[in-house]
Amino acid sequence: MKKRYLLAPGPTPVPESALLAMAQPIIHHRTPQFSEIFKETAELLKYVFQTKQDVLMLAASGTGAMEGSITNLFSPGDEVLVVNGGKFGERWGKISEAYGLKAHWLTVEWGKAIDPAVVKKALDENQNIKAVMVQASETSTCAAHPIKELAALTKDRDCLLIVDGITGVGVFDLPMDDWGIDVMVSGSQKAFMLPPGLAFVALSEKAWKFQETAKVPRFYFDFKKERKNLKDNTSAYTPAVTLIIGLRQALLMIKEEGLENTFKRHDRLARATRAAAEALGLKLLAPESPSNAATGFFVPEGVDGGKLVKYLRDEMGVTMAGGQDHLKGKIVRVAHLGYFDTFDIIVAIASIEMALSKMGHKVAFGAGVAAAQQILLEGYK
């Protein structure tokens, strides 16, 4: 017997109540029974997105909603600013270019956040830029970008702020309407605590205006059509019925905890993880602007990060994420978003301590755990 722990930044663990809700006999999607669930779920999504706008539910991975955010709002030749600080920032640019947009790339060192002044300068210098595309949380580097500051820059311009909130929404505060985020995308397998297969997207009034004149071709990801269907408590094409049933369950859990408490919990778990890494002498990947979704740290000199992640997974049953591209083999990423609590962090830290020791690295057992405990205790009366 090997007990398994999933501590990677997506898919994240699915609560048992959501698993069981999804395991019930399937129902037809064009029935009052499902419409009722769809309607309730759509309302709950607004709460988590902190918006009065409709939140569309698409049967797709998050990338599908990213693509739709481009194909529904722009025309070939439109100029956009892409904040490229990791795998997912890069994706904004690749999708834009695939659809004939002119992408201006703002490259940021992996692990760093974009400096809003750089974006301001780019916008000031080129009045043709129709959108800034960025991640709230760049999952590949565990860094958070300054969304509030970026929204302040786009708010009064004829330019949209398009935010990949796949590991941001429901993780930390991203008040879409208050800040003036124009497009916010998310996915089921992160803070929404569900299996992958559902993507979400909400648009501001300003973004819906862009939609009216957008000429990039589209069909499956047709936001206008989805919004029209949403008013009738349905979707344009067959919805991912079971995932939406699970979503309702997961959203009820978030509502019950209260969004603010959810954010506090994620913040506490994230700080504890970072403190533990530092106590173990592990250099953080994004020390200045860390995301509360996941913590990345460099493995010590002489340790192969790939082997470490493999050892943790195959020998200890603990699944974390390694690095991508040039960070491959150099980092480990521990998640703390969604269905995570105190003792998931303890498991994460203790297993890292033990695995590092197995890799020949000298570890003071319990040093990381102790640093985490100190912070995790804040969660208790």
Added chain:
Amino acid sequence: MKKRYLLAPGPTPVPESALLAMAQPIIHHRTPQFSEIFKETAELLKYVFQTKQDVLMLAASGTGAMEGSITNLFSPGDEVLVVNGGKFGERWGKISEAYGLKAHWLTVEWGKAIDPAVVKKALDENQNIKAVMVQASETSTCAAHPIKELAALTKDRDCLLIVDGITGVGVFDLPMDDWGIDVMVSGSQKAFMLPPGLAFVALSEKAWKFQETAKVPRFYFDFKKERKNLKDNTSAYTPAVTLIIGLRQALLMIKEEGLENTFKRHDRLARATRAAAEALGLKLLAPESPSNAATGFFVPEGVDGGKLVKYLRDEMGVTMAGGQDHLKGKIVRVAHLGYFDTFDIIVAIASIEMALSKMGHKVAFGAGVAAAQQILLEGYK
């Protein structure tokens, strides 16, 4: 307590073993554990698609794979022939036009199959036609189109046969390689006995050649990228993990029954349903070329089909499908694909008899059931 029976042509009932497989704690998609499942599932899919080609798995509804079949294979301005004999035939044309293709529409009366001679004439008259797009089974009318004959027409031309097999693959015989079908699409919520959210598509060598020069923009549905990832037992974007785990389970069931037996079962259930409808004096929607996926029949004069379907669903707990567009209120569609057996058909027929009687229609109770029983008995030693 109201016991519910799902007898609509998708989503179809999900076997308990698949529900339970999907209810297990989620696993990460970039692990040897999931790769193993992915690999096995991809192999099993080839068996059901009757092809040596890769069968791609996309996180989307079936429409997503239909879209991809167009965006990955053609360029704006390309001419295609669309067999429009229902809602889904129409969809081929709409997607083609959304992406700038020139669609030539071959309109077929709802409930009828396309005459291959009409397609031959169109192909002979216009050598520029690059594809024929058709449904193996047009779910909205319960009619089957003559795929074998159409494949014979496209085989030796520079023209692809693109088949929507969403309610065809795994329902009746569609030997992709043998017949020379170039693109075959399907979806999880039909014969694959799963919740919606997964789409499948396989391409012939000839179709892959078209892919090389296709210029319609695409990103999320990128077949070349998916094929490349499939070789590494993974997908381009986060896969719908739980649905793929359920798929493996469902495919094992199909394999165990044997595809030929699956087809025989569907054929028997379909014949029984048609015989029952006829015994009850209900006019079939597609008498000449019926699909074994579902049977559609006109409701008797004086009965409101919408009310009948609603009564069945809300009072009797039996969900069937009504008609779409101009058939709204006029027909009922009973499914018999996927996780369906003898007594599902008995329930369907008995409930229709009883509900029709409640609607004031004179019914000889048991007449439909008896006609079905006669045929259903063939399934037993």
